[in-house]
Amino acid sequence: MFQLADFSVSFGTATALRRATLDIRQGDRLGIVGESGSGKTMLALALMGMAPDAAKIGGRLTIDGQDMTHASERTWQQMRARRVAMIFQEPMSALNPLRRIGDTMMEPLIVHEGLSRAQAQARVLALFEEVGIPDPAARLRMFPHELSGGQRQRVLIALALACNPALLIADEPTTALDANVALRITDLLVRLARERGMALVFITHDLAAVARTTKDIVVMYGGDMIERGPTAQVLAAPAHPYTQGLLAARPDPTVPPRDATGKRRRLPTLPGTVPPLAALPQGCRFSGRCSVELPQCAGTRPTDHAVDPDRSAACHLLGAAP
Amino acid sequence: MTAPLLDARNLTRRYRLPRTSLLHPAPVLTAVDNTSFTISAGETLGVVGESGSGKSTIARMVMAFETPDAGEVLFQGQNLHALSPYELRLQRQKFQMVFQDPFGSLDPRRTVGWSIAEPMRAIGADGDTARRTAEALEQVGLPARDADKYPHEFSGGQRQRIAIARAIVTRPALLVADEAVSALDVSVQAQILNLLMDLQDDLGLGILFISHDLAVVASICDQILVMQHGKPLESGPAAQVLRSPAHAYTQTLLKAAGVST
Ligand SMILES: Nc1ncnc2c1ncn2[C@@H]1O[C@H](COP(=O)(O)OP(=O)(O)O)[C@@H](O)[C@H]1O
Ligand SMILES: Nc1ncnc2c1ncn2[C@@H]1O[C@H](COP(=O)(O)OP(=O)(O)O)[C@@H](O)[C@H]1O
Ligand code: SF4
Ligand SMILES: [Mg+2]
Ligand SMILES: [Mg+2]
Numbered sequence: 258m259f260q261l262a263d264f265s266v267s268f269g270t271a272t273a274l275r276r277a278t279l280d281i282r283q284g285d286r287l288g289i290v291g292e293s294g295s296g297k298t299m300l301a302l303a304l305m306g307m308a309p310d311a312a313k314i315g316g317r318l319t320i321d322g323q324d325m326t327h328a329s330e331r332t333w334q335q336m337r338a339r340r341v342a343m344i345f346q347e348p349m350s351a352l353n354p355l356r357r358i359g360d361t362m363m364e365p366l367i368v369h370e371g372l373s374r375a376q377a378q379a380r381v382l383a384l385f386e387e388v389g390i391p392d393p394a395a396r397l398r399m400f401p402h403e404l405s406g407g408q409r410q411r412v413l414i415a416l417a418l419a420c421n422p423a424l425l426i427a428d429e430p431t432t433a434l435d436a437n438v439a440l441r442i443t444d445l446l447v448r449l450a451r452e453r454g455m456a457l458v459f460i461t462h463d464l465a466a467v468a469r470t471t472k473d474i475v476v477m478y479g480g481d482m483i484e485r486g487p488t489a490q491v492l493a494a495p496a497h498p499y500t501q502g503l504l505a506a507r508p509d510p511t512v513p514p515r516d517a518t519g520k521r522r523r524l525p526t527l528p529g530t531v532p533p534l535a536a537l538p539q540g541c542r543f544s545g546r547c548s549v550e551l552p553q554c555a556g557t558r559p560t561d562h563a564v565d566p567d568r569s570a571a572c573h574l575l576g577a578a579p
Numbered sequence: 580m581t582a583p584l585l586d587a588r589n590l591t592r593r594y595r596l597p598r599t600s601l602l603h604p605a606p607v608l609t610a611v612d613n614t615s616f617t618i619s620a621g622e623t624l625g626v627v628g629e630s631g632s633g634k635s636t637i638a639r640m641v642m643a644f645e646t647p648d649a650g651e652v653l654f655q656g657q658n659l660h661a662l663s664p665y666e667l668r669l670q671r672q673k674f675q676m677v678f679q680d681p682f683g684s685l686d687p688r689r690t691v692g693w694s695i696a697e698p699m700r701a702i703g704a705d706g707d708t709a710r711r712t713a714e715a716l717e718q719v720g721l722p723a724r725d726a727d728k729y730p731h732e733f734s735g736g737q738r739q740r741i742a743i744a745r746a747i748v749t750r751p752a753l754l755v756a757d758e759a760v761s762a763l764d765v766s767v768q769a770q771i772l773n774l775l776m777d778l779q780d781d782l783g784l785g786i787l788f789i790s791h792d793l794a795v796v797a798s799i800c801d802q803i804l805v806m807q808h809g810k811p812l813e814s815g816p817a818a819q820v821l822r823s824p825a826h827a828y829t830q831t832l833l834k835a836a837g838v839s840t
Binding site for chain 1: 629630734736737764765766767768769770772773776780791792793794795797798799800801817818821828831832833834835836837
């Protein structure tokens with residue numbers, strides 16, 4: 258359905274997304290993981306035709322076989338009304354604080370689908386039921402600030418579902434939520450994707466959340482897609498040195514903080530910090546911080562190498578292996 | 580056993596909420612209810628719970644920014660809330676705090692050296708600030724010359740190092756860290772957690788470490804206190820709470836923190 262081929266987004270000399278290649282099919286639940294600045298939101302915006310005006314776009318994006326790379330805003334509006342919707346990290350900023358929830362929800366249905374007020378209201382109530390909002394009729398009259406963070410996120414999910422999208426993109430939907438509320442939101446997203454046969458792109462830096470929610474993942478670093486494959490396999494045995502470092506750095510609640518002798522267990526760390534976009538190495542974006550770096554890494558960009566039939570990683574080490 | 584560095588006994592804090600009706604008295608919210616814990620030198624207590632569970636309120640009472648409605652905070656045997664303002668000001672150098680937002684807590688118009696030295700000025704001890712500021716910067720892994728730079732010249736992780744430098748410049752015995760790594764990326768978070776462990780080993784700091792993320796708490800804390808709705812739900816040695824959580828709520832926090840489910 259959605260296809261990115263060598264798709265790039267750059268701002269002058271800074272490349273926020275470099276030659277991304279991605280296929281999203283019906284029923285996919287795909288996680289995009291990476292630390293801040295790795296290009297996750299840029300990828301989401303590109304899939305929505307919402308990349309900033311200042312951005313220079315390269316490569317190709319096709320949706321249902323239609324080339325959307327340089328499509329007009331009008332074409333995109335139609336695409337967004339039918340095929341793809343997005344929810345954001347901070348639901349408050351996506352809801353008008355001065356409007357009742359019901360009005361915000363019903364407007365697109367009345368304007369775009371030509372429903373009557375009564376029809377629109379019935380649809381919204383059904384959507385609220387579907388996403389598990391209790392007492393939906395009362396919620397319609399409320400203002401955004403009267404809802405909890407988790408309920409607001411459910412409202413946004415309902416809003417996104419209103420156009421029956423084939424693809425739902427969720428950009429850090431649980432980052433601002435408490436642990437148990439976040440658990441319920443990820444469960445909801447999985448259920449909705451299953452029941453509706455809708456593809457889900459779940460963007461997060463939370464490895465635990467991506468493990469619960471997705472079937473496949475793509476790991477990003479410095480605007481590059483550096484590793485991909487089935488979520489469980491990639492997280493269990495990452496192939497790319499960056500993914501390995503990221504997983505090791507994540508505290509594991511089952512490992513006690515001190516060893517048997519009472520000595521502290523330090524967390525394994527990646528050396529240094531992510532350089533600014535414009536200062537990223539031309540070759541492997543991770544070179545300079547990588548502990549197993551090869552001479553060609555800084556200058557030559559590694560291509561994807563198969564790890565398993567359905568897994569790959571972009572790292573020169575894997576290319577060198579027999 | 581020696582007396583603990585910090586002994587918080589039966590802390591309770593209530594807030595009066597705005598009146599919703601003229602006919603009814605203003606509702607009262609018990610933000611922290613009868614909560615006790617101790618921290619020894621060189622030891623870390625982790626307080627974990629979802630937002631609104633009372634963690635920051637505990638921090639404010641321990642820091643003597645707020646007075647409990649019941650209970651007491653004994654720091655090195657002294658009841659902090661019974662001290663005169665002058666005595667409290669002198670004691671403050673011994674307990675310091677690091678907040679979540681390293682940008683919000685540093686004045687963008689001042690050099691970081693100025694911000695780091697602020698707690699020293701606050702206690703009227705500005706004799707050798709330059710030397711102490713340089714020492715604190717080096718302790719958190721930054722070059723002493725960074726004192727002349729401004730906050731915007733640093734990354735989020737570096738700014739959190741600066742906030743920690745400010746907290747240790749007075750050579751405190753207790754550090755209170757409220758969601759101090761929550762806004763950081765995983766790889767930066769690991770660096771800061773290691774830094775806190777190193778400082779603790781070097782300086783013998785007691786740490787009150789507050790977080791909503793049980794995995795983070797598990798990686799650094801000797802003792803864990805789980806809070807829910809202002810009430811202490813369970814507490815004990817970290818290994819024990821994590822291995823056999825007594826409450827379903829703690830199990831939920833564990834589930835949310837685990838990569839393998
Ligand atoms: N309008 C813009 N102009 C220049 N750089 C931008 C712009 N928008 C985003 N970027 C840069 O693109 C990079 C990727 O950002 P983003 O996709 O938001 O990362 P993530 O969502 O993974 O945190 C960042 O380094 C960011 O600074
Ligand atoms: N100054 C205050 N006035 C009224 N209510 C407050 C105040 N400070 C905190 N609260 C309430 O007390 C409860 C505990 O808050 P807090 O200690 O900030 O929790 P946490 O740090 O665990 O998120 C919350 O319900 C919060 O809304
Ligand atoms: S390509 Fe080179 S620098 Fe990049 S991750 Fe592989 S070994 Fe490390
Ligand atoms: Mg983002
Ligand atoms: Mg708090």
